[in-house]
Amino acid sequence: xxxxxxxxxxxxxxxxxxxxxxxxxxxxxxxxxxxxxxxxxxxxxxxxxxxxxxxxxxxxxxxxxxxxxxxxxxxxxxxxxxxxxxxxxxxxxxxxxxxxxxxxxxxxxxxxxxxxxxxxxxxxxxxxxxxxxxxxxxxxxxx
Numbered sequence: 001x002x003x004x005x006x007x008x009x010x011x012x013x014x015x016x017x018x019x020x021x022x023x024x025x026x027x028x029x030x031x032x033x034x035x036x037x038x039x040x041x042x043x044x045x046x047x048x049x050x051x052x053x054x055x056x057x058x059x060x061x062x063x064x065x066x067x068x069x070x071x072x073x074x075x076x077x078x079x080x081x082x083x084x085x086x087x088x089x090x091x092x093x094x095x096x097x098x099x100x101x102x103x104x105x106x107x108x109x110x111x112x113x114x115x116x117x118x119x120x121x122x123x124x125x126x127x128x129x130x131x132x133x134x135x136x137x138x139x140x141x142x143x
Contacts, residue, residue, distance in 0.1 A: 014081045034137035039084050042130050043071035046086045046122050055097055055116040065090050065097070086122075094119060 021031055047069045054066035068089040076083045088094050100115040 017081065031134070031138055034141055035134055036082060038130060038133040038137050039082055040071075040073060042126055042133055043073060043084050043086055046126050047071045049122045049125065050086065050088075050118065053118040053122070055118065065093055086126075 017032075017035060050069040051066050054069070056066060065088065069086065070089060071084070071086050073082060073084040075081070096113070097116045098119050101113050102109045103111040103113050
């Protein structure tokens, strides 16, 4: 089975950062540190939300799926662009759990697995919260 990953994103982060930096440089404000702090906070909070809302097996045996959520952030290239992502180390399960899908046995569809949407709500929260958090941090630093 092909591995499918679902990523939470806000579009092109470099373009987003460049636009905000350009706008605020005209106002005399450097936002790099504020963006870095906000991205780190939001990423860690997203991981915690996903750990709390991830489905678990009813039969008592945990697959470790909920515990496998991680946040990773690096500086990329000479531009210093921030690359960050929230991901699950058991990535092949994210798509299967998030979306409804057929259950196949011996080449025949024998039922449908119910969807457990737990990623999409966190993705939507990240997309709405990150710009607010960045603005809040900029105001806090005197911008």
